[in-house]
Amino acid sequence: MASLGRRRGVPVNRERGVMAATECYIVHEIYNGENAQEQFEYELEQALEAQYRYIVIEPTRIGDETARWVAVGNCLHKTAVLAGAACLLTPLALPVEYSRYVALPAGALSLACATLYGISWQFDPCCKYQVEYDSQKLSRLPLHTLTSSTPVVLVRRDDVHRKRLHNTIALAALAYCAKKIYELYAV
Template sequence: MAAWGRRRGVTGSRERIVSSTDCYIVHEIYNGENAQEQFEYELEQALEAQYKYIVIEPTRIGDETARWVAVGNCLHKTAVLSGSACLLTPLSLPQEYSRYIALPAGALSVACAALYGISWQFDPCCKYQVEYDTYKLSRLPLHTLTTSTPVVLVRKDDIHRKRLHNTIVLAALAYCVKKIYELYVV
């Protein structure tokens, strides 16, 4: 259907360019010896202003930010997957063997969730993901940049992701506490 509209010369609303109020660009302009600190300050201001898109032109800060987001994603996914393994292992393995997988998986889930909660929960960067989709990147005003490899952050609503994360981790914690109580107290 979209191809038909393009052949007839009709432009769709999906071809829209992102407005300048939705996008903030941290430009790589060196003026003074504190340029790196200025870039970091600009990024912090853009994160706190909650722009939909943040384009980071300075390579060092962009790479650091992309790694920070990747580590947060890894902790989140590890907590969810190991918590799920903790909860599903007793359903799939015999009772006498399941605790050898479920308890370490539950402990890993709780540890990752605690680290995520301490390090990332209050960081404004946790609301952003690195954008790799070339179609979405083509809608951004990247033609004004001096670098060919900027890091582009997109703000995502993560309320459902955090609810899933917390629910699975709390269930895994409850299971582990119950199992430890059964093994050592009873």
């Protein structure tokens, strides 16, 4: 328990440059006692809160759960954007009498996904991270100190533009749907 919350980031000196210790945090898979999983989760939470640029998750279970959580958030974001775009572009592609059958459900789906993302992911520190797969970027990290052959590497990315995009498209889809529903029932 003495190592709980202790920084384990390792600075790296490679040809491409020096990585500072504050840029990378490694959640090592070291089983000390019966509460190892809770310790791994605590270390991950601390690393997310500290906003490290890279977080390497060595424990397989927590790494897989985190990667799935990020993937679900990405799916909600992409669905909100694509469904909203379909809602807004369908009237241009289909005749007026048929477009509402595609545009209204697509707009509702976009709004639902953007709302769910906003409720579930907006305040989660994990939403600022993406799973890194680029081997060139991974080669700069201190992966030589790991005991696991398949760590999950998270990289911190600015998601302000991403949130603005899906919120703007979802709100535009909401406005379009509200207008169409008003037109349907006002006539």
